[in-house]
Amino acid sequence: MKTLRLLHRWSGGLIGLLLAVLGLTGALLVHEDAFLRATVPHARDVQVQDTATLAAATTRIFARQDRPRSVVLATPRLGLHKLNYKGERGAYAAQDGTIVVAWTSNWARPEVWLFDLHHHLFNGDAGEVVGGIAALAGLGFVVTGLILWWPTRRMFHLRPWPRMARRAAIVHHHRDLGALVAPLLILSLTTGAAMNLKWVSNALRAPFSPPAAMEAASAPPKIKGGKLAKAPDWRGMIGAAQARYPGAEVRVISLPAKPGGLIAIRLRQRAEWLPNGRTMAWFDPADGRMVAARDAQALPLGSRIANLDYPLHAAKVGGLPYRLVMTASGLTLALLGTLAVATFWGNPTGSLKRRKRAAA
Template identity: 25%
Template sequence: MFQIHLWVGIALCLYILVIGVTGSILVFESELEHAAYPGLWRASEPLAGQPAVDLPEVVETVMKTYPGQQITAAYLPDREGNNFEVFVHKGERFRYVFIDANTGRIAGDINPDRSWLIWIIDLHFRLLGGRVGEILNGIGAAFLLLLCATGVVIWWAGLKHWTRGLKVDLSRSWRRINFDLHGAVGFWTLLILSMWAFTGVYFVWPKPIESFVNRFSSVASANPPKFIVPPRGNQPWADLHGMILSAQQSSPNAKFAGAFFPGSDKSALTLLMARAETRNFTQMDYVYFDPAAGRQLALWHRGINDTWGGRFVFWLSPLHFGYDWGLAIKILWAALGCALPLLSISGVLMYWNRSLGKRWTRLKAQTSRTENKVVLD
């Protein structure tokens, strides 16, 4: 167990450091976006008698301004005084476009190639390597889970001495403090680190995990419904206003929050009806439409699960990110995320103290003797 923990830890020390730091940063993704681009989020002052801008008008403006590009998603302002947000893409390149909520004009856009925050997102989720990086991330998460399992076995010091591993004695030498710190931080963060590792594996390979859970309890309510969209071909879209009205009638207690647009002529238009906060996608009704016929295809009440299997799968995402429970939980999640780089650094120092430092001392002594011999000769 010790050897597995040691060598897996050495192999993953840089990965763990990067994932921990970037994860702690991304807990505050929304706040950082607003701070980085303050001029894009806030709408201009409303003019007296000016009608409110709606989503169909925003879509028309974006299509005229960015010809040849496809709209992926559009979100209504998440609070009063903010702008509409629209994602457009062409091939693998996309832009984040802001529409003034009071005038309907383009307020500006974000080029992901020049955004440090999007770079951090890509580093955390895909290690800057696309699908290959995503798979490597899943493998790294699986080995992190192995580190958690072997770590708790190594940490256990027996019934008489197990409480020693819960604290750090600052009166000892720095080597002992580093040793105690590694064990104590590992123990107190074991559950959340194991959860992050497991959910990291799930995000890369959800189907095998869901298939296993589904053997004992249905996970159907945690996933979008299945339906067939007739090929649209060159048919024009049905009236978007009418589909929005239909979605509001299907979810009368929710607020219209935005839309996911079809990526092909066999994909549905998804209208988002927020049951809670506008950007809380885990408490959202997803209303699916055939964009050509304007016919409602399905309704998914995400976050409402009637089986323990559905609840288990549903909670994996909000638990991993910690977005949905306010600032206090965000601060806690960010602080706990710092445990990963702390464990990585303290683990490397332990390896130095146990092995590499002694080898370095012997090498220096051997080099010194060789130099002295050369001088004497």
């Protein structure tokens, strides 16, 4: 137990601040849509999903000389389309295709740089890996904390803040609060690690589906498309996708990433929790003919379970009550991480000195 306590204390002192940053930014990002609704024109508009309106907006957006690579369409909670360009450029557009806000750097939009910090630590793919490793370390931190708390469980007190600014009171509060929110922290950290680290996701889903089968089922079709038409038949393509999956919500429309690529339309069926869904329809960019489709409900079980990671992690299901629960989880992680760092670096060798004195 002494070794475990020492390991827990040192791990908290070393990664606590990083976990605090991830927790705080995650808690804020849960309310991104509410922030946009309060600050950006047309963000409160009612979502429109009829073929004619979607086609008109798509035509207007992609007809621009400086067209985006993809468009994420408005949702029931956010009446804006998001335009994604190469690099850090982006824009929000009303549902008629009119651009209302545009930016050329992540720093120009608070919700954009906040997401970059939370998901990439401002360091692209490398930051994503570091964040995933931090989540795994955080899981170890939670598990060891529960083991250390168990002998003191009869002294449990529910307090949002330590009763006094002394190390003993802070440690007692840290253990009790950590034990209380442990299930939520395990959920957040596990889903975060699975999204950032592919091998973690594969390991968690391997009992349900072989990783090779999941990867093959999620791969894009190996079909070569023609040259992008000057005036693609967006109405025909969107209508064909809606006809293929009746009742599905059209979520993302993407141009070919390179010559020979396909136009992709991503949809969300009613049974899907993932906000943008995983149901796909692909079209030849030359003539708008549907050449392939993929029903997310027919994916291997492991893939369908993996598709629950993001909606559970980012509180995209469950409405306001679940958003508040995950907000509390993120803020608690921020508090626990901050206090762990403060108490450790305030006296990093104190416990070792006390043990030596006791043994002398």
